[in-house]
Each structure stands twice: as structure tokens, then as C-alpha cells.
Amino acid sequence: MSIAPSITIQETSGITFLNVDNTFAIAQISLYGGHVLSYIPKSDNIERLWLSPHAHMSGEKPIRGGIPICWPWFSDDHGREKGELPAHGFLRSQVWQLKSSEDTDKGTVVLLTPTFSRADGFEYDCEVILEIIVGESLTVNLSTRNTGIVPFTFNTAFHSYFEVPDINHIELRGLQGSYRDKTDSFSIKDTPEPYRFNQETDRIHDHAAKEISLFNKDKKLTQIHSSGHDSVVVWNPWQSAASISDMDAFGFKQMICVETAITSGKEVLPDECHILTQVIS
Template sequence: MSIAKSITVNESAGITFLEVDNAYATGKISLYGGHVLSFIPKSDQKERLWLSPHAYLNGERPIRGGIPICWPWFSDDHGKEKGTLPSHGFLRSQVWQLQQSEDLDDATRILLTPSFSRGDGFEYDCQVTLELLVGATLEVTLHTKNTGVIPFVFNTALHTYFEVPDIGNTSLTGIHGNYKDKTDNWAVKATPMPYTISGETDRIHLTAIPEVIINDSDTPLTSVSSSGHDSVVVWNPWQGAASISDMDAFGFKHMLCVETAFTQGCEVAPGDTHSITQIISPA
């Protein structure tokens, strides 16, 4: 298989990394987890993704930061006792394979597949493909095809960690409707206006919001567009970051997760494919 000229393949600590450098952006992808680690548009040279300086980049555990792939369940919503199955599913802790790459006129296109998509907690026949377009924008699409003879239901998320200059000056626009607040026993609440972050935040917004803007003070910084989803998740651990072993105690000041998600059950009929997409671009 030939590899696109814009891609350099490197290995470190047993993990293979794809480094993309084209006319529009640079990016870095780990084949462990099928995990995007970096996206820097050349239009403004600003890193859009936050990666923990203490992230495990040796395959010992899922990577903290970038864009983890949650599949086939979100959080611990797998129907079994908490802790019996891995949080956020089993795709983010396995090695993925590069199936195809090519240089297009306006982006580098990459197709990745996991080692397996059938496992404890999800025993259905399906094919999962991660499609990446690295250009002036970063387009991330997770395709789930039902290759079996019966329908199945799953949940998923593109659990993106965004780099922000200062969480105290960060706000979100575009979010509306109600959300479920995990920090308050899943109470249903109305979206705050203005939407700022001033403490531990773990919210599932139960609306297919098409675009969220991350603002630095009053200046739009990053646009997050979504499709194929039913929810948007907003997360920042705040001072709880100190209890997360692969996160700096003050790391919460420079990150905010805005996740394109399907949390209310996506049913896929035999032969059908569901695709969830997040597009990240300068605002």
C-alpha cells in the first residue's frame, strides 16, 4: 500500500504515528486508539487540540487528550455493573490499521480500521471505519456498518479535547435546550446564557446542535460542526483534574471537551451504515 506524500510514519514506544503536513495544516494521529492528537491549521498556526503532558503514549492505557473514539457505548452505559467493561468502549484501547491514504486537492484523506469491532458487551457483526480529512478544516467521521442479519443499537462519541488559552475567559455559543447534569445526579437543566465554565462541568445536551463556537473572551476561536449525532457533551473536570493520574492538576485551565455524540441509542439495520461527523475549523 502506498502512503500519501504528505504523511510521515514514525514509531515511538511501540506506537505508530502518522504525521501530516500539507499546504493547509499539520496533524498527528496515533494508530493506538485511532486517535487524532494534533491539528494546526496553517491559516493561523494555532493548535486546536489539547493533549495532556502526562498522557500515556505507550499503549498502556487510552490517551488523555486529542480525539478519543468512544464506541460502542458512551461512559459506562453498557448495561452491566460499572467497572466490568472499559469506560467509553473498546476502540480507544486497541491498535488500528491504516487502510488507505491519499492527497486530495484540498486535504489529506486517511482511512483507519480497528483490529476488532466485536467484543464483550457488543457481540454484533459490523465494520467500523474512521475517515479523516486533514485540510483547512479537520473532518472526522466514524462509520459503523451493520454487516450482520439483525439490527443493533449502540452509542458513540468523538470525545474531543480542545485547547483554550484560559478556561476562565472561555465561552460557548450555539448550544441551546436542556441538558443532563452528571455533577448533580443527572438533573435536567436549561442551557446557561452566557455559557461560561466556572467549575466542574459534565453535561449531556440532548439536542443535535449543528455548530458550537468556542470563544476566547469575546473572540471566536474554534468552530465545532456536527452531524449524525443526537447530543453534544461538554466536560471539564476543574479541580478534579488533580485526581486524574494522566492529567496535570492545572490542566483544566487550558482544555474543554466539546463532544459530538450519540448517547440515546442509535439503531442500525442490517446492511445500513451510520456516520457521525465532527468538523473542526478556525472560527
């Protein structure tokens, strides 16, 4: 298989990285986890994604930062006791295969497939493909096709970490309605207006907003377009970051997770395909 001219392959500490450099942007993709680690548009040369300086980069644990893939369950919603199965599923902790890559007039298109999509906790026949398009914007499409003879239900998310100058000056725009507050026993609360941050935040917004913007002091930083989702998860550990081994104690000041997610379950019938999409610009 030929590799697109815009891609160079790098091997470090047992992980294979795809480094993309084309007319539109620079990006880095780890085959461990099928994980986009960096995206810098050449229009402004500003990094959109946050990667922890203490992230495990040995292929032994999931990588903290970038765009981790949660599948086929979100968090510990797998129907077993907490800790019995890996949090956020088993795609983010396996080596993915490069299926194809090509340079087009819209950017570099990369197709990745996991080594396996059937394991303890999800024993159904399906095909999973991650399409990454590095162009004027970064597009990630995760398709889940039911190749079996019975329906199945799954949850999934792009657990995207966005880089910000200072979380104290960040405002999130585009969400409305109520959310479930995981820091307060899943209490139902109204979405704040303006939506700013001054404490640990872990919220599941059932309003599946298609467009969300991150602002820094009224200057737009990042635009996030989503489809195929039923919710948006917003997370920042705040001072709890000090207890996270692969995160700096003050790392919470430079990041915010805005996750395009399915948290209430999506049924996929035989021969049916579901696509989760997040577009970052």
C-alpha cells in the first residue's frame, strides 16, 4: 500500500505516528488508539488540540489529550461493576491499522481500522472505520456498521481535548437547556449563560448542539461541528488534575474537553451503519 506524499511515518517508543504536512495544516496521528494528537491549521498556525506533557506515550496506557475514541461504551457504562472493564471501551488502547491514505483537493484523507471490534463486554459482529481528513478543518468520522444478524446498542464519543490560553477566560457558546451534573450525583441543572468555568466540570448535555464555539475574551478560538450524536459532554478536572498521574497539577488551566458523544445508546440494525462526526476549525 502506498502512503500519501503528505505523510511521513515516525516510530517512537513502540508507537507508530503518522505526521501529516499538507497545504492546509499540520497534524499528528498515533496508530496506538487511532488517536489524533495534534492539528495546526496553516491559516493561523494555532494548535487546536491539547496533549498532556505527561501523557503515556509507550503504548501501555491510553494517551491523555488529543482526540481519544470512546467505544463501544462511554465512561463505565458497560453494565458491569466499575473497573471490571476498561473505562471508555477498548478501542483507545489497541493498535489500529492504516487501511488507506490519499491527498485530495480538500486535504489528506486517512482511513484506520482497529485490530478488533469484538471483545468482552461487546460481543457483536461489526466493522469500525475511522476517517480522518486533515484540511482547512479537521474532520473525524467514526463509522460503526452492523455486519451481524442481530441488532446491537452502543455508546461512543470523541473525547476531544482543546487547547486554551487560560480556562479562567474561556466561554463556551452554543449549548442550551439542561445538563446532568456528574460532580453532583447527576443532578439536573440549567446550562449557564454565559458558560464559563471556575470549578471542576463534568456535565452531560442532552441538547445535541451541532455548532459549539470556544471563545477567549470574546475572541473565537475554535469552532466545533458535530453530527450523529445525542449529547455533548463538557469536562475539566480543575484542581483534581493533581490526582491524575498523567496530567500536570496545573494542566487544567490550558484545556477543556468538549465531547461529541452518544451517551443514551444507539441501536444499529443488521446492515445498518452509524457515523459519528466532529469537525474542528
